[in-house]
Amino acid sequence: MSPYFSKTLDRDTVFPRVWAGFAIALLIATWPLWFPTIAANEYPAIPLAPFVIKPAIAELPWLLDGISLWTFAAMGSTICGHTTSTRSRISWFCVVAGLLASFAVDQHRLQPWAYQLAIYAIMFATLNKRWLRRLIIPAAASVYIYSALGKFDFQFAHTVGQEFWNVAARPLGRVAETLDDSMRARFALLFPAAELAAGIGLLFRRTRRGAGILVMGMHASLIVLLGPWGLDHSLGVLVWNLALMFQTYWWMVRSVGDSVVRSSVDSSSDASTPLPMATAMVLALMLIAPIGERWGLWDHWLSWSLYSPHTSRVDMQVHASAIAKLDETTAGYFDADDDGDGWSSFAMSRWSLEQRLVPVYPQARYQLAMAIAMADRHHWDTDIRVRVESVSDRWTGRRVETMAVGIDAIGRLRRPFWLLGSK
Structure with a gap:
């Protein structure tokens, strides 16, 4: 096996490329959001700073599509380049710039997966293998932990949780209909309970593999629940669940000895490289800001409030x-x-x-x-x-x-x- 080919099989190298591939698939699955001029729909763009950006959009309507095309091309470039190369890092910085500009011109583009992509793009552009491997797992686990905490809620237990339970219980016939409202609400809370346990389990080496298998099962279940054979949600939701399944397999389940990988990474020349301050601040914001979601200090989707109807x-x-x-x-x-x-x-x-x-x-x-x-x-x-x-x-x-x-x-x-x- 050639040295280059063995490097391409390294998970720190392959993951960003595959993640970029999923991101491109998500852009295609939700293309009217990113290319409104081509879609020719009447849905308005709501910029984050309307008094500054709205006049620019009115004068240059193609700006919305142009920023998306830039982001699309930058992600394509990341797939073609080597992850550790300067070219690849520049490509990921271009992805970050494109996403930030996209969010600025239209808040609707702050989809949960796009926000996660922006965070990961910053990590891919600035972190070496050692830091990427250390930080990708808590970043991923935080999604499940905050998502679960948002579902321990009266609204979820009596609305969306009930819908999940009804679809999940179909193979059991009319069993779900025989339960009273209180018992159905308790069963609905089993979903966030499992999600919270899995998210916490991902943080610890001894429980990571088992928690990862549980997470993959959860995403497979969501694909069944939310697919055309279930609640028939949008295609983007299904693609994102597939991307998260891959992420979980790659970092938490894949049969690579943790001690072997750790020793090979820590002994490399970049073992003493400090964590970039700007990246640390971004990750701290991602991990801490969702605490303020219930008080209106951070957006619901950016706090991983997924399938939870308590939102404003x-x-x-x-x-x-x-x-x-x-x-x-x-x-x-x-x-x-x-x-x-x-x-x-x-x-x-x-x-x-x-x-x-x-x-x-x-x-x-x-x-x-x-x-x-x-x-x-x-x-x-x-x-x-x-x-x-x-x-x-x-x-x-x-x-x-x-x-x-x-x-x-x-x-x-x-x-x-x-x-x-x-x-």
Whole structure:
């Protein structure tokens, strides 16, 4: 076996390339989000700093697609270059630049997998093998730990957790239907309990392999639960689960002796290289910031609040007189006026899934900005109202609701859009 070929089989070298491949697959699976001009949909881009970036987007609409093309090309370059080479590091820095610019021009692009890719890209660009191997595992484990903690919640136990349980219990026939609500909620909490145990297990060498096998089983189960044969979620969700399965196998399950790898890495010439300060700060932010999610200090998705319905949200409602003036396609996204008060809710989540192939960004800040963008586009004034719902209480599921009628009142609810975590 040639020396170069043996190096390409090193997990520190192969993983970034394969991860870039999965990222390209995710970009393709969610392409209307990244190439809106080509997709020609009417879904607005909501920048993080609208007063600075929005005018640029209006003048240069191709900027949204151009940044994505840059990121796409940079990830392709990482697959072709050697991970330890200067060329590859430059390519990963280009990926970081492209992703940060993408997030700035449209908050919707802060998909959980894209955020994780940005963190990993920084690691691939700045860390040697020793530091990458040491830090990739806690970075990966934090996703499962925070995701599980977010699901120990009244809303999950009585909504999404119930859906998971219903699909998982199908092979058992009507057994799930015979349980009372309290017992069904307890069974629903088995999902985050297993996820939390697996996430913690990944942190320790003795339990890492077993926890990794459990994590791979969890992702396989999610693919079954969320696939077209189950809850029929978007393709991007399934691809990301496959990527995380690969990650778990590569770093936690693959049959490579930890002591052998550690000795070979630690004895290398880069064993004494210090951890770059900027990278350490980014990783610290990733690992610590999710603690503030419930208080609105960090975004839900960036806190790995996945499949957890406790997130803040906005119900945008428009009067029937304004809906009657819309084109048939846009009007079709409004729900029926069941209570007969003349106001109908806009199905923002369905609009996002159909127009961009991804769920709507689960943050009241973003959805409020969406309502304002729609009002500006269609010149609504008193024809629009919103109900802003806070993060639900972990124990009771209750939310604090704020109503605003008219564009002026809605505008007063806005917080600076560039502050992540604004409720």
